[in-house]
Amino acid sequence: MSATIILGVIGSDAHAVGITILDQALSTAGFDVVNIGVQSSQEDFISAVEAHEGDAVLISSLYGHAEQDCRGFHEAIEAAGLDLITYIGGNLAVGQDDFEQTRARFRAMGFDRVFDSETEPMEAIAALKADMNITESEAERTRLTS
Numbered sequence: 001m002s003a004t005i006i007l008g009v010i011g012s013d014a015h016a017v018g019i020t021i022l023d024q025a026l027s028t029a030g031f032d033v034v035n036i037g038v039q040s041s042q043e044d045f046i047s048a049v050e051a052h053e054g055d056a057v058l059i060s061s062l063y064g065h066a067e068q069d070c071r072g073f074h075e076a077i078e079a080a081g082l083d084l085i086t087y088i089g090g091n092l093a094v095g096q097d098d099f100e101q102t103r104a105r106f107r108a109m110g111f112d113r114v115f116d117s118e119t120e121p122m123e124a125i126a127a128l129k130a131d132m133n134i135t136e137s138e139a140e141r142t143r144l145t146s
């Protein structure tokens, strides 16, 4: 299995713990993870995809401003001619909201999957394997050889 995941926190958001946990879990599952860290711009994500030939971008946002930070992101991906899986997760709106509405908003912006702040890393791993058609035997081989 050789799939490269670009992971980071977008905008001015400095919450680092979630992506640290995701980084460890994804790496253990056999993905090549490029963690670009907190306070990353849309351009930082796109540059990392280009530099590392990323297959998927996982964006995290906790501080409630994800919608503003992600506006135009999928248009920029398209303009760069990239074909990518895009996920976003965390605390995506300010305060308590109906997460299904939030999910619908981010899906309309172009994200393939939208995860709430209760998401366990295993859910993201299962989704990536499904979306990338990675079989369990392939994943197991990678774990044994890495």
Ligand code: B12
Residues within 6 Å of the ligand: 012, 013, 014, 015, 016, 017, 018, 019, 021, 022, 058, 059, 060, 061, 062, 063, 064, 065, 087, 088, 089, 090, 091, 092, 093, 094, 095, 096, 115, 116, 117, 118, 119, 120, 121, 124
């Ligand atoms: C620790 C913390 C901080 C620390 C961060 C330290 C650090 N270096 O990381 C400090 C004190 C700096 C901080 C600052 C702020 N914080 Co703060 N913080 C928290 C707190 C208590 C815990 C976050 C955390 O680490 N959780 C543990 C990790 C493991 O969980 P996680 O990040 O949610 O990630 C998991 C899932 O969400 C998911 N996930 C996350 N991203 C993604 C992405 C994908 C693709 C997928 C699949 C899954 C996924 O998987 C992760 C692993 O299971 C939360 C409250 C809470 N209980 O969540 C508030 C919280 C996130 N903070 C909040 C706020 C408002 C702020 C500040 C704006 C406060 C202020 N006025 O200054 C600032 C923002 C500063 C900035 N520039 O970002 C609010 C956000 C409110 C909102 N969205 O409506 C929260 C929810 C507190 C609250 N209830 O009001 N914060």
